[in-house]
Amino acid sequence: MKEGKKKTPEVIVENIVASTSFADKLDLDAIAQALEEAEYEPEQFPGLVYRLDNPKTATLLFRSGKANCTGAKNVENVRKTVEIIADKLRNLGIDVYKNEDLKIVIQNIVAISDLGTELNLNEVAMGLGLENVEYEPEQFPGLVYRLEEPKVAMLLFGSGKIVCTGARRTEDVAIAVQKLADELAALGLLKEKEEGD
Amino acid sequence: MKEGKKKTPEVIVENIVASTSFADKLDLDAIAQALEEAEYEPEQFPGLVYRLDNPKTATLLFRSGKANCTGAKNVENVRKTVEIIADKLRNLGIDVYKNEDLKIVIQNIVAISDLGTELNLNEVAMGLGLENVEYEPEQFPGLVYRLEEPKVAMLLFGSGKIVCTGARRTEDVAIAVQKLADELAALGLLKEKEEGD
DNA sequence: AAAGTATATAAAAGGGTTTTTAAAAAGATT
């Protein structure tokens, strides 16, 4: 039973933030005019917000032609979102780059995982070192733990659930959660509940 | 008289913006507390404003330890300002880098020059090309002319006076003004007033 | 009439604005 280490932690991607560029400039006033669903309040924020129902995403378009897509749970849906918006813009007579030139860069991945055991966050805070951790239960029930490699921030909850954010690659989420699990195991803070698989 | 071209346009530096770093972090609240003359309103702006009478400068200090010095008319006064502030901080018991490690980077130079002739800005706008110029006398009396090399913005006034901003080296101001003068001369827009030297 | 305001230019600094998403706990509101 030495090889009891799980292959790779089960991770669920909940949100992807990705950037792209539709053109070298965009006339947001014209777009806001033409697309009724668009939200554009330049006094408040320089980006135009455009929401899609399927995939369920929100994309911010900027005058520079650059854009950020948020809310997708996988890269395919980021791509779909970007191409749907590109088509809408083309239908408006706006010149945008060809689909194959729409380069998508993942900027942030938010994912959850589950350690499978409840955590005593006070013990975890002591174990990981108070200087490496932020834990103020009065303010927020999660304990914040930052990793340098991969560079992510993890929120640990008493339930054993983990939120990981900051990763740019899905595999880094798994690596980060594994590192965390290993550290907690080494500290004897995981109750080793055999979840019967 | 073919070599009537002035060697280098007379330029007066009016303002230098330079950046530096005093430490890897600064406690602005403590500094604001200790230095009564400091202005610090973090809700309004994250930088602490510290003004000196001699040299007459205003320096913005940030939590990151970085700072911007504005108002000096020469680099020596930027250096003086930075060292005076460093000393003040040391006297407060704040740890800052040694003077020789305080690296100063000039970020912007504002300078004036004078073409020696009055300009008809409407003719200048036509001559330089309306697409290369911004001129809305109702809004602002100056004509904006941008150069790519050196990358500066020049404001031309009917009086023949020029404001040049954006340069990082003093010599670039002279180069920019010379380029402008050459272009205007080629267009026959300089009245060649021999100013008797 | 004199002294302010505004208009416009460049540059750095870093915090705010907005969007998304999960976790969970406390508080407010319905």
Place this chain on the structure above:
DNA sequence: AATCTTTTTAAAAACCCTTTTATATACTTT
């Protein structure tokens, strides 16, 4: 009691904020 909002984390985008300085117009306030 059920539903909301707040708290926190990360990330991109591009604007605002503030400081300085000359230039020169119009407009407002003393």
